[in-house]
Amino acid sequence: MSLSCNGGVRPFYLSCRSAAIGNRGHVERPSDALRPAAALSRRAGILRFASSLAGGISPSRKSILHRNRVRSASHPIESNRKGERTMWRARLCSVMLLAANLAFAGSAASPSIRNLSHPAPHRMASGALDAADMPTLRQAGVKEIISLRTPEETPGFDEAKVVRSAGMTYRNLPIHGAKGLTRANVERFDALLRQAGDKITLVHCASSNRVGAMIALRAAWLQHKSPAEALAEGQRWGLKSLASAVRARLNAPTTTEN
Template sequence: MSRPKWGRSLQSIALWAGLILLVGCAGQQQRIASTPSPSAAESALANYRQPAAGLFTGGQPEQAEWQALAAAGITTVINLRGAEETPDRDEAAEVSAQGMRYLNIPVAGAADVNDATADRLWWAIREAGGPVLVHCASGNRVGALLALGAYRNDDRAAAAALAFGQEAGLSRLEPVVRERLDCRPPAAGDVADAGPSVAASDHSGISCVGN
């Protein structure tokens, strides 16, 4: 997978720090008005993950849970599900009613796990100006796009980007992400030879070509 030229140029202004803080580069930073409460978000979110400070990921919240998520300090909700997945709900209205900003980036399946969609999500998070919740049905699609986004826009090695995606909820789409990142699964003996502590790790045996 190629990295965008503009993604590499942002390394000097610490793009990853921008994601963690959810603000712009030095001299253009926006202050986060409130500090999100991980415990409050965790209780309201299926498959709760917090892969970076101010970034929450997980599955589909119920309508009654938006109030708790807003109270936890989340200011922006990014939904990766298509409208056809929840035809009986108007998530944009639900989120807006709680004073949060709403953005929909539909990811229908593996075909949408691509550079353009990953870049769109990455920059939406970076420009949010406050704590962000990114969700799909389970968190799987979220982790897939964040892995690609970290590789393309944070200048991370493929193995580190894949690990970040796993932390964010990547599961069934991992083979697709590995292909995009030119990663191969570990050989049968790799994990066993590494010892029990490595074999038990979620990130064990990641091997990526050229990284």
């Protein structure tokens, strides 16, 4: 799934217009009869908004862009400002297009993928996965999966093999319940997320509870958020029954644990 809108003023309009209007068939999707009406409506609305951000390239608009290019040679400061505005507009367009695809894919996936959520840009969280979920995740543009499950939880299911066979990157950081919520593991978790960068990445455990716990501790210990902010962030990612264990760690000195 390509959502890039970079490449200058004219390519920005062309690429965004193409992504929003002309390239919907680039990724295989279920037929319209299988798509939930609400998901289609949300996706269509977001795409219309993204298209309006991209704007048309009517003859009058082309002439304006041409005049702006001519002026930029004699007004470099004004040109830089316009370039900054174009850059931010391109980024907003990319975010809106990404949101459209994730909103659609999330609606289609929710019945089969437990506790699926989109808590942050380029990030998804969920509970347990199985082989049948891989096409849906690929459709949503997921490039990498980080599992916090232990080998004992998935006997007979080689998740690493299934994920890699579907063309996605697989990482595993086993978290053994509350005793796995250590500073060392949080630092390893942070390294995995930073390594993923802007790739759409899904982080999961059995229910998304451990995912939320690790996110909360990361927010407090490594991103220096208050305990209340850290807990709220963790809850957005699925923190539930491990909340008391997280609170205990946030109220205690943050010594390094192995």
